[in-house]
Amino acid sequence: MIEVNELTKRYGGTTAVKDLSFTVRPGRVTGFLGPNGAGKSTTLRLLIGLNRPTGGTATIDGRPFRDLPRGLRHVGALLDAHDIHGGRTARAHLSALARSNGLPGSRVDHVLDEVGLAAAARRRIGGFSLGMKQRLGIATALLGDPPVLLFDEPINGLDPEGVLWVRGLFRRLAAEGRTVFVSSHLMSEMENTADDLVVIGRGQLIAAESVTEFAARGTRSNVTVRTPDPAALTDLLTAEGADVTTRPPAGDLLVVTGLGATRIGEVAHQHRIRINELTTGSASLEEAFMELTADSVEYGTGDPR
Template sequence: MIEAVGLTKRYGPKTAVQDLSFSVRPGIVTGFLGPNGAGKSTTMRMLLGLDTPSSGHATVNGKRYAEHRAPLREVGAMLEARAIHTGRSAQNHLLALAATHGIPRSRVTEVIDLVGLREVARRRAGGFSLGMGQRLGIASALLGDPATLILDEPVNGLDPEGILWIRNLLKSLAAEGRTVLVSSHLMSEMALTAEHLIVIGKGKLIADTSVAEFTAGASQGGVRVRTPQADELAELLRRNPEITVTAEDEADVLTVEGADSETVGRLAADHRVVLFELTPRQASLEEAFMELTKDAVEYDAVVAPRTLVEEHAA
């Protein structure tokens, strides 16, 4: 289990993390989300003892990271997958890590096979592709067979097969009762992998909730309707001034706002309108994240001004 209590980190006049408290429970995958500059990396570094908090503290399995006699056996971490000696082979990199914690050579072979690097295990890591480097970083995190995993952007650089592999791996590790904390900017992947979310913005906690509750809280409302009698149903619904009906680009699909599924369904039944679909609309994780963090974005994108050529053409 990971516990952060009142974590604060200041760099001179800048406060990167402010009074941040949360718990990461075993048995589920917890996503750690936030816009760029939110303080995620700083927080993970404090969890691992790489940065000293200005105030507050963090523990992993009941102890500060530095207090564990064999940290690799307690916490597997990947903050920067390419933080390796580029002249070493993948196998020798893992053997060097294993030697510092009394981990047997057989475990090195196991994790090499687990992450799919057997064929390149003796190649220098400096020549690895981004995806192969990610797999080596994950192998390093798994080397001590730890009860807790902290991974930053583990799917970065992986191909579709690799993304599916890491998704299933994280879920299986959590199912074994391990604590899994994963930071990622890929909302679509987090929606498929995580059950719980910790969301921060500008160094402060924004949400600590399940994925289902997070998206439900940002539900867009309305109902998606698919019917071969779209025009007829739209006319019936518009008789109520409180209902708004929008025809979507997809054929025979309407978006209805101001009425729930039951209201639309009853109206359709009363007028013998055939329905193929009647689905309440709910925000995706990406939409919910964008809505919740819109005031916590540190680096806003701006629309680039038109070039002189464009202005002249206009």
């Protein structure tokens, strides 16, 4: 289990993390979300002892990472797939880590096979693609068979098969009772993979709850409308202040936000436009995230800085 309590980190006059508290429990995949500059990477670095906190605590199963002997047996982490010696082979890299953590050499072959790099074990890492480096980073995290795993943007550079593999891997690790903490900007992946979310902005906690609960906090619900006259209805609903998008391939399906189903039905009836389907839905995870973190975005689109 991961426990963060009143965690604060300052760099000179800049506060990267401020009074941050949350818990990541075993047996679940927990997504770690926030806009750029929110303090996610700093928090992960504080968790594994790469930085020291200005205040508060960050512990793994009740202890700071620096107090855990042979750390890879307790925590596996992928923070930066590029932060690795390019002149070494994948096998040499993992073998050195295994020896320094008192792990059997058989673990090297096991994790290389698990991440799909067995055939590339003797290739130099400098020639690896980003996707291969991500797989090697995941292998490194799994090397000590740890109960706690941290991943920072693990899907970057992976092809569709790799994304599906990682999604299944995280679910399996959680099903084994491990604590899986994943930082990502990909809302679709969090929606498909995570059970819980920790969301921060400007170094402070915004939410710590299930994916379903967080998505339900978004106020911009949508209404799906199917009509044989989508162009005319779009013009009418836009005039009412709604946002309307057309969903392919048929083009007769509209997704409307900013206007309720009752009003949509009234407008269609007044103008004799037939409606074949009218369904109210909740805000997506992405919509809820954009809405609830709007005040925490440091560099938004069009920002002159």
